[in-house]
Amino acid sequence: MQLTECERSPGASSDARVDRRRLVAASCALLSATAAHGQEATNAVSDALSNVWHFDTALAYYHENGRVRVIEPIVNFSTTLDDGRTFSGEAVFDSLSGSSPNGALPSNKPQTFASPSGASLSSAPTTYTTSSGQLVSEPARIYTVQPGALPADPHYQDQRIAVTGTWGLPLSRLTSASVGGTVSYERDFVSLSTNAGISRDFNQKNTTLSLTLTNEFDSVHPVGGAPVPASDYALFRKTGGKTKDGLGATFGITQVMNERWISELNLSVDRFHGYLNDPYKIISVIDPTGNTTGYLYEKRPDQRVRKSIYWENRAAWGRLSMDLSTRYFADDWGVHSDTVNLHVRWWNPGRDRFLEPDVRWYRQSAARFYLPWLDSTAPQIANASSDSRLGAFHAFTYGLKYGARNTDRYDHTTSEFSVRVEYYRQIVDRRPAAPGALQNLDLYPGLQAILVQVGYKF
Amino acid sequence: MGERPASEPAVTIERRGDGFLAACFAAMASPCELLLHDVDADRAGALGEIAAREAGRIEAKYSRYRDDSVVAAIHRSRGDPAGILVDPETASLLDFARECFALSEGAFDITSGVLRRAWRFDGSARVPEADAVAALLPLVGFAKLGWQAPRLLLPIGMELDFGGLGKEYAVDRVFQLIAAETQEPFLVNFGGDLRANRATPSGPWRIGVERPESERRAAMILGLERGALTTSGDARRYLLKQGRRYGHILDPRTGWPAPGSPRSVTVAAASCVEAGLLSTLAMLQGAAAEAFLAAQGATHWILR
Known part of the structure; x- marks a missing residue:
């Protein structure tokens, strides 16, 4: 038997259901093309793809108008090992500086405060005794706020370093487990958390169910000690370190709706218990004429139960892709919030550049114990905080991201450079009218911030 | 050379009859062999390494089961x-x-x-x-x-899934690499998909095609001078329900096996990728497999 070689194409009969001539031509094209480059492709692919580490790095600059500035480098990494396990991690370093509102209300008179490291309102260095009986001497840092200005500690400074690691362990073709942990360290705050999860694919891998449990333990040891909640600021009653702990669960379902659309629903619940106050926040006590008579340290409940529902839809049509997510949140402090977030990404015809505008709308109601000030004539109340993050407000974020991607055609590694700019505006919704002299002051300044982020993924 | 990469299968040399050596290795879930005539064991080992390395490379590159493919x-x-x-x-x-x-x-x-x-x-x-x-x-x-x-x-x-193409492609690639190395007769056989460069001095290569186990008959013996032979069949992979046999070759347009498919289809063509496509398509023709291959002008053997 003699078989025909490429150059001598057989004559296919005209009623053939497959055009044999086309098949012979395609076979010859495949084998002659690959003969030329098969060898050259050999090394590039097998060397580059085993145990590849992917890195996602970013440098962010965040600036609140007239307040805090944050510089934050982030490194994300992930890899898949030979046995199918995955390892991913993240390291974040935050450097915060600037001025941070201390919770007091503006006044028509100058107000003097001590930075948290200070022991009293006197300007001389002082010595005080900590709970452990140690004598500590520190220079008091005093700051004075001019009439009408929002009181803020101008010496605010903090550094945070956080490291997260997660192991992914395939258990079977359809089931995988993950375990992970996070350590976050600040001068006055250490947080340790662990998590474990399991996920399983169903419905021919079109549906994934997952359950993740988290456990967190935090140690709070504020500069100068933790203030006694609801105590008089002038007395500087402070204790040693405090702790809080949290336990949470998230149930998730991801569904492939069709080849263009994927939908994800997450239900989360968690409970925190312990010292939940912001140790640096105080609250003004105002008399009926609008004069500030003093300040108390804030006091929050020692338990918080939070629940949220998150629904995200991702879809793609050709060069356009979209991500629409919405979240509803409620806790037992009385805070309810709604978030809607839309990202739209356009790729250029060559699909190596994209432009991604995004818009986010957020609204929250106030915690039941949120009070911009305390009335000096009212009886003592159980819990009170003037932290604007617990007040009622709504906010808009407008952002634009530009990205450029480069894929290596031999080893399939992709690198992506991106720049993102975001503008955030927060508007206070509930503005109780203040008495007397405070009526002409802007007590609810809201917040504006910008974020600039430069990223490089490889 | 250093350590053998995971994608490079180990080669053993076996003697096969008068003047034939086989370099054997396992790749693509199949026994693979390079049959050589009139070469010494060292040469067979060197050519076998080339074949095994190429098969391992293609398997690693197109495997569905490896994260680095x-x-x-x-x-x-x-x-x-x-x-x-x-x-x-x-x-x-x-x-x-x-x-x-x-x-x-x-x-x-x-x-x-x-x-x-x-x-x-x-x-x-x-x-x-x-x-x-x-x-x-x-x-x-x-x-x-x-x-x-x-x-x-x-x-x-x-x-x-390059599985319907990968083994045939690997045979053709190995064939090309070995043809560049030797003029002596050789045959590349990856689990029944095979290609030869020319007849041996004692005549055509003799290829046995397994019959379904139920038939209890000796294999069908074909003679091949040069070119490729592939066999598609469901001898080992099938479902049997209420007396009906469902072969593993599914029609992508319906999601079901074609009714009335032969047990196996063997097709001869110039290259393995071409023969493989014809034998797969013939299985999907069901009862019309013979007519389909005849219309293609393809030399074929069908077992039902």
Whole structure:
């Protein structure tokens, strides 16, 4: 038997259901093309793809108008090992500086405060005794706020370093487990958390169910000690370190709706218990004429139960892709919030550049114990905080991201450079009218911030 | 040389009859051999290493089961509107797959692997529900891919599987590499897909084609001077329900095996990729397999 070689194409009969001539031509094209480059492709692919580490790095600059500035480098990494396990991690370093509102209300008179490291309102260095009986001497840092200005500690400074690691362990073709942990360290705050999860694919891998449990333990040891909640600021009653702990669960379902659309629903619940106050926040006590008579340290409940529902839809049509997510949140402090977030990404015809505008709308109601000030004539109340993050407000974020991607055609590694700019505006919704002299002051300044982020993924 | 990479199978040399040596290794879930005539054992070992390295390379590059394969990289890019840039070899395979998809009017489709989510060919009676198969069909179809060399866009939920092409392609690639090394007669055989360069001094290569076990008859012996032979069949992979046999070659257009398929189809052609496509398509013709191959002018042997 003699078989025909490429150059001598057989004559296919005209009623053939497959055009044999086309098949012979395609076979010859495949084998002659690959003969030329098969060898050259050999090394590039097998060397580059085993145990590849992917890195996602970013440098962010965040600036609140007239307040805090944050510089934050982030490194994300992930890899898949030979046995199918995955390892991913993240390291974040935050450097915060600037001025941070201390919770007091503006006044028509100058107000003097001590930075948290200070022991009293006197300007001389002082010595005080900590709970452990140690004598500590520190220079008091005093700051004075001019009439009408929002009181803020101008010496605010903090550094945070956080490291997260997660192991992914395939258990079977359809089931995988993950375990992970996070350590976050600040001068006055250490947080340790662990998590474990399991996920399983169903419905021919079109549906994934997952359950993740988290456990967190935090140690709070504020500069100068933790203030006694609801105590008089002038007395500087402070204790040693405090702790809080949290336990949470998230149930998730991801569904492939069709080849263009994927939908994800997450239900989360968690409970925190312990010292939940912001140790640096105080609250003004105002008399009926609008004069500030003093300040108390804030006091929050020692338990918080939070629940949220998150629904995200991702879809793609050709060069356009979209991500629409919405979240509803409620806790037992009385805070309810709604978030809607839309990202739209356009790729250029060559699909190596994209432009991604995004818009986010957020609204929250106030915690039941949120009070911009305390009335000096009212009886003592159980819990009170003037932290604007617990007040009622709504906010808009407008952002634009530009990205450029480069894929290596031999080893399939992709690198992506991106720049993102975001503008955030927060508007206070509930503005109780203040008495007397405070009526002409802007007590609810809201917040504006910008974020600039430069990223490089490889 | 250093340590042997995981993708390079170990080669053993066996003596086969008068003047023949076989370099044997395992790759692509099949026993593989390079049969050589009139060479010494060292030479056979060196040529066997070339064959094993190339087979291991192609297997590692196109495996569905390895996280470091090109297929895995493509699957990771799923849903990414920017797609993924593929290397020239993968681009050639995708071009070939597209051409085969077009000229077979969708009967040959490297996106049909998702059907395995419904079908498991383990000799049992677990034939899937019609609904489960129908639900997967929207995820099948080469035309739904965005493919313009070198960029590939893989929609969410879809999969690529070079399994219907990879072994035949590997035989042809190894054949080319060995042909560049020697003028002596040789034959590359990867689990029954094979290609020879020329007849041995004692005549054509003698190829045995297994009959289905139930027939208890000796293998059919074919003679091959040069060219490729591939066999498609369901001798080992099938489902049996209520006396009906469901072969493992599924029609991507329906999600079901063609009714009345032969037990096995053996086709001769110039190259393995060409013979493999013809034998696969013939299986999908069911009762019309003989007429189909006759119309192609393809030399063939069919067992029913």
